[in-house]
Amino acid sequence: MARRIPVPQLEGVTREEFLQRIYPQRKPVVLKGIDLGTCTTKWTADYISQVGGTKEVKIHVSTVPQMDFIKLCLLTGLYTGLQKTSTRNSLFQSHQRALVEREEKYYLRSLGEDPRKDVADIRKQFPLLEGDIKIPEFFEKEQFFSSVFRISSPGLQLWTHYDVMDNFLIQVTGKKRVVLFSPRDAQYLYLSGTKSEVLNLDNPDLNKYPLFFKARRFECVLEAGDVLFIPALWFHNVISEEFGVGVNVFWKHLSSECYDKTDTYGNKDPTAASRAMQILDRALKTLDDLPEEYRDFYARRMVLRIQDKAFSSNYE
Ligand SMILES: O=C(O)CCC(=O)C(=O)O
Known part of the structure; x- marks a missing residue:
């Protein structure tokens, strides 16, 4: 079994402390007690349904808690507290019966207006919610890349992957367990592109993935109001222990010209x-x-x- 290393938790960190002491270490850290605005009390499923209910969004639906790209299906519908109210996607319709017969898990990851060209930005796609959240202003404005609205069913697990931007993962409501692996341990993670093939972290198939146990496993539980700093290239796997709403903000660590201009997700290699x-x-x-x-x-x-x-x- 891989060693579990707790991610450090720091209370009330200021911008200066973060930039001088924490950021240069390029290691994950949970920031507690950051002023996030009124979202932490306001963003209940009912409130979001009312405010965001007319916005059409794409929602991932999975028949199993451990999401992977094969068992996943995208549905387009109106967001009302993660109840599907309309569907347009024929793939979803053809699978609908199979899906509803089992327990379904939902996952919303907001996208730009045209996901092939535009990055997700809650200021643009969810202007009525944007006013409720204060994004920590630790970085320069020019470093901003995207802000992504995320909602997940309880029990849902997002596959282990890395992104190429620095990330503030803001847990607004609900609870999440995040497992992280250092970029230095990439050789033990059985990568396929930006993702690890090892889906079951707690009970990995060591016949198939014999080196996986060598990867050092960093772990934290995010409570409502916590902000997890995930440096670029750090692998992360997220399990929602409760229904939860979050926003993650990607920031450029390198100068703009290093990044792929066609990247709208923050995960195309430099x-x-x-x-x-x-x-x-x-x-x-x-x-x-x-x-x-x-x-x-x-x-x-x-x-x-x-x-x-x-x-x-x-x-x-
Ligand atoms: O919190 C989540 O649902 C996933 C977060 C994530 O993968 C990210 O911020 O890159």
């Missing part, structure tokens, strides 16, 4: 990283010209070069 990955894929393909014995030898030499270059000792 352009230099994508280019390097493509070159690596080409290099590996080039090795296909050699017989297996040689391919294996030169692949090992490539691994050694990468290890020498990438695993710097001063970054923990």
Whole structure:
């Protein structure tokens, strides 16, 4: 079983303390006692239904608590306290009976007006709710990337993934358990793109994922009013212990030109990283010209070069 390391919790941290002491460490931390405005008392399911009820949103529906992309289906409907009131998505309609016969779990992750071009921004998509929440002003305005409204059913688990932006995950109501893994442990997480294939963190299939137990597991429980700082590239897995409403705000850590201009979700690798990955894929393909014995030898030499270059000792 992986070691569980509690994420530090800090009370009443100021902007200066955060920027000078906490941010440079590039480690997750739970900030408690931050003034978030009236949202923590106002944002009940009834209130959100009234204020946001005419807004059409896309909601993920899952027949199992552990969401993955295969068992997931998107429905378009009006948001009324996470009751579906209208559906347009034919995929959903064809699965509707199967879904309602079992227990359904819902997950809302707000999107921009045109998700292919626009980032989510609660100021634009939910102007009537925006006034209730004070986003901690710890970063410069130019660093702002997106603000995402999230609502989830109790028991729902979001797969382990990383984002490329720094993140303030604001738990407005409800309770969530968040498990985090350092970018340094990426090699134990069985990645497929930005996600880990290991869905069941508490009882992983160690025959399939034998190295998973080596990943150091950081953990915290977010209560209403808590803000979790998740540095870019830190993996996170979120289980909603109660029905909960949250907002997460992505901030740029690197200068704007490093990021992929087509990224509206905050999870496309920086352009230099994508280019390097493509070159690596080409290099590996080039090795296909050699017989297996040689391919294996030169692949090992490539691994050694990468290890020498990438695993710097001063970054923990
Ligand atoms: O709180 C959630 O529902 C998910 C949060 C998350 O994945 C994120 O902020 O990137």
